[in-house]
Amino acid sequence: MASNHSNHHDQHDQHDQHDQHIKKKLLALQQRDYDIQTGWQELATQLEKEPLPATKKRPGLHMVTIWKMTAAAIVLLAAGFFTGRMSAGPEPNAPSDPTAHAAHARTGKDPGGATTTFTGPETEIKKPTTAKKVEAQTIDLPQKPIQNLATKRSASTINEAQPGNLSFQGNDKEKLKSIAKTRESSILPAPAGTDPSIPKGPISKKEASQYAANRIASSDNAFAAADSITNITTTMQKENNRSTASIKTTHQPLPVMGLPTINMLPTVQHDKAEIGIIKESIYKKSERQSGFSSNNPFKIRF
Amino acid sequence: MEEAKLIHGCKNNQPWAQKALFEQFAPSMMTVCKRYVGNQYDAEECMLNGFLKFFQKIRGFEYRGTGSISAYLRQIMVNECLMQLRSLQIIISEPIEDVTISNDEQDPLDQLSATEIMQLIMRLPTGYRVVFNLYVVEGMSHQQIAQILNIKEGTSKSQLSKARALLQQMFIKMENHGIKS
Numbered sequence: 001m002a003s004n005h006s007n008h009h010d011q012h013d014q015h016d017q018h019d020q021h022i023k024k025k026l027l028a029l030q031q032r033d034y035d036i037q038t039g040w041q042e043l044a045t046q047l048e049k050e051p052l053p054a055t056k057k058r059p060g061l062h063m064v065t066i067w068k069m070t071a072a073a074i075v076l077l078a079a080g081f082f083t084g085r086m087s088a089g090p091e092p093n094a095p096s097d098p099t100a101h102a103a104h105a106r107t108g109k110d111p112g113g114a115t116t117t118f119t120g121p122e123t124e125i126k127k128p129t130t131a132k133k134v135e136a137q138t139i140d141l142p143q144k145p146i147q148n149l150a151t152k153r154s155a156s157t158i159n160e161a162q163p164g165n166l167s168f169q170g171n172d173k174e175k176l177k178s179i180a181k182t183r184e185s186s187i188l189p190a191p192a193g194t195d196p197s198i199p200k201g202p203i204s205k206k207e208a209s210q211y212a213a214n215r216i217a218s219s220d221n222a223f224a225a226a227d228s229i230t231n232i233t234t235t236m237q238k239e240n241n242r243s244t245a246s247i248k249t250t251h252q253p254l255p256v257m258g259l260p261t262i263n264m265l266p267t268v269q270h271d272k273a274e275i276g277i278i279k280e281s282i283y284k285k286s287e288r289q290s291g292f293s294s295n296n297p298f299k300i301r302f
Numbered sequence: 303m304e305e306a307k308l309i310h311g312c313k314n315n316q317p318w319a320q321k322a323l324f325e326q327f328a329p330s331m332m333t334v335c336k337r338y339v340g341n342q343y344d345a346e347e348c349m350l351n352g353f354l355k356f357f358q359k360i361r362g363f364e365y366r367g368t369g370s371i372s373a374y375l376r377q378i379m380v381n382e383c384l385m386q387l388r389s390l391q392i393i394i395s396e397p398i399e400d401v402t403i404s405n406d407e408q409d410p411l412d413q414l415s416a417t418e419i420m421q422l423i424m425r426l427p428t429g430y431r432v433v434f435n436l437y438v439v440e441g442m443s444h445q446q447i448a449q450i451l452n453i454k455e456g457t458s459k460s461q462l463s464k465a466r467a468l469l470q471q472m473f474i475k476m477e478n479h480g481i482k483s
Contacts, residue, residue: 018412019438025416026337026439030329040324043350047320047357
């Protein structure tokens, strides 16, 4: 048994020795009659057909290109964003409600007490922009005859009341002037007993003060002035509370009084309970407006 | 020319380096392919494909002195030949007549030259030839051969022993017919 195992082991060793001998002979063997030039031509043809990795575009380079393009896109987006912010003006919180924008543009005043004028893009709402320009023209020339003021006011009123018939763009001053001239010819003179200095339609605070100054110059009736200022306040409040530009303006004659007279008027004494009710109503209104004042385009957080 | 320079030139896709490397190693690689495939035409095809893959993968090759290129090329050629044989499905154990293996201490193949041994190996059946080459020349174990050829380890052993016996019979026939050089 042991001799068989040793014989098998010896036979294995002999095979290993023979294999090593054959291996050396075979590895040293070369086919010297092989046509190397023909083989190389065939190989060169295959190498030309299949590009080697050295000539291929590196994948890393492709990734670098993608990253470069991504970075360039981000830079362009950032530049566009800041350019837009710079060109938009100093008011970052433009009103999202176009009606509030319209009311603000129409009055030219901030009913909530803010003194900042809206300088946002005027192309968003064309109709209020037109009204604003008409009003600005009227305000810039307070010493013009009252008839012209009333005419221009009526022109703006027409523009607001008939948006379908008159579709003015933001800078159509010429059209507006022509319509105002036609209206001027059609306006009848004021009836007897009425004050021609009283403009028709809603007026702004500045206009009201100017009208009041004219009125005071011709009238000393303080009580009538008190009634007038009450009506002015009511009209202005209505004006400020309007939410749409299509609301027709009232043509009731407005009483006029001056600011000094207003300052001389006795102040209304409110009770504490009444003051509390007023405050409560203000806060309720603010709550309904979701934290924003009613017509103020600027965010006022309570 | 130094092999390191050839490798550097091939890595830079220089045609002169590729041609020089091909001229240097093509004859020996042709012998390797003929030893596995068994004919001139298929061996040349395998060799050209092997060189093509070598040039394509040369960036992953690390030169480690003399003989490293030859060893790397031979490994590529062997794999290429095995792939071609698998595609042709000719690695099948072919039944041969029972042969008796002589237990002589002197192997008759030792008496033959390298060219005569090469001719005898090329006449072996494909399965015997592949196992004999992998075991004797490449130095693989039967387990490795079984994994590469997807056969059982015992099959590899039996094919190797039968290949040896067949070579002895062929050698005896050569002696009897006076073919021996």
